[in-house]
Amino acid sequence: MVTGGGSGIGRAIARAFAAEREEVTITGRRLEPLQETDSGRGITCAQVDVTDEAAVEALFAQPFDVVIANAGMGRAAPLTEVSLEEWTQTLTVNLTGTFLTFRAAMRNMPKGGRLIAIASTQALKGGGRIAAYAASKHGVLGLVRSVAHEVARREITCNAICPGFVETPMAEAAVKSVMASRGLDEAAARDMVVSNNPVGRMIQPDEVAAAALYLASPGAAMVNGHALSVSGGEI
Known part of the structure; x- marks a missing residue:
């Protein structure tokens, strides 16, 4: 399962897993970009908004072995120009969307499952003109580190990938x-x-997808609660 699979990083991750002959489901608010991601690859498309609690819960009526919370948004602007509406929307999509996705996924995730959040280097530092985005991604990383403790005994891992500009x-x-x-x-x-x-x-989307494939692999079974920077040395 890859949320936000209609473009960018989500599209690259979905196609990378499909190339490994995995059964892949992608979600997004608009169906057409999801279908473009599929383009005959056998990827299942589900039109779901990750901020819709009921829709997310229904999506996970069936269990998934690997769940990648990728859906996100962000805009560069000085904090004094960020409206309360924009602040709330950024945190709702990036942080609450990840919370709803992980919470639903954890209920039925089988032993050995993988929870992966696409965070950002801005989850590891701050920067001018990106306060709302950075705050949301710091929250995502805190969620990941806490969930990692909750799922460890079930041999499930929870990690974050922190790319620079992709x-x-x-x-x-x-x-x-x-x-x-x-x-x-x-x-x-x-x-x-x-x-x-x-x-x-x-950074190229395929380079982030390669990190996701690694974290989903048996070789990453003891990588848990980790923030994997894919940033060329920025972090």
């Missing part, structure tokens, strides 16, 4: 925001966005 629509929005606020062209704005990454480029 080549996704969300990152492109960040680039456009920098262009608008700093008066830079696209190349200069992209350079600024990835300036904290020693490698000097955006």
Whole structure:
């Protein structure tokens, strides 16, 4: 199960597991992007909003061995320009959505299951103009570390993947925001966005998917409560 499977990291993860001949279900608020992720790969698409408690509970009427809470949102803006509505929406999607997903998944998850949250390097540090996003991802990491203790005796693991800027629509929005606020062209704005990454480029979605495959593998059975940074050395 991959939430937010209609684009970006979620799409890459879903396709990576499907390529390993796993039975994959993806969720999202819009059906068309989910179907584009599938494109004949045999992926099951479920139109579900992760902030809808009843819909999430119904989704997990059947158990899943691996559950990846990927659905998220974020916008760069000074804190003084963040409305209460935007603050609440960011925490609701990123943090409450992960809580609802994990809570429902834990009820029937079989022994040896895997819970994985897609967090961010911003779960491990702070930064200007991303207060709402960083706060939500810090919360996700706290949730992961606590859940790891609850499920350990069931031989289930709970971990977070913390990518830096990944080549996704969300990152492109960040680039456009920098262009608008700093008066830079696209190349200069992209350079600024990835300036904290020693490698000097955006991370590819497939590189995050590879981390998810590892955490879901038998070889990661003793990796629990961990924040796996995929950031080129940023963290």
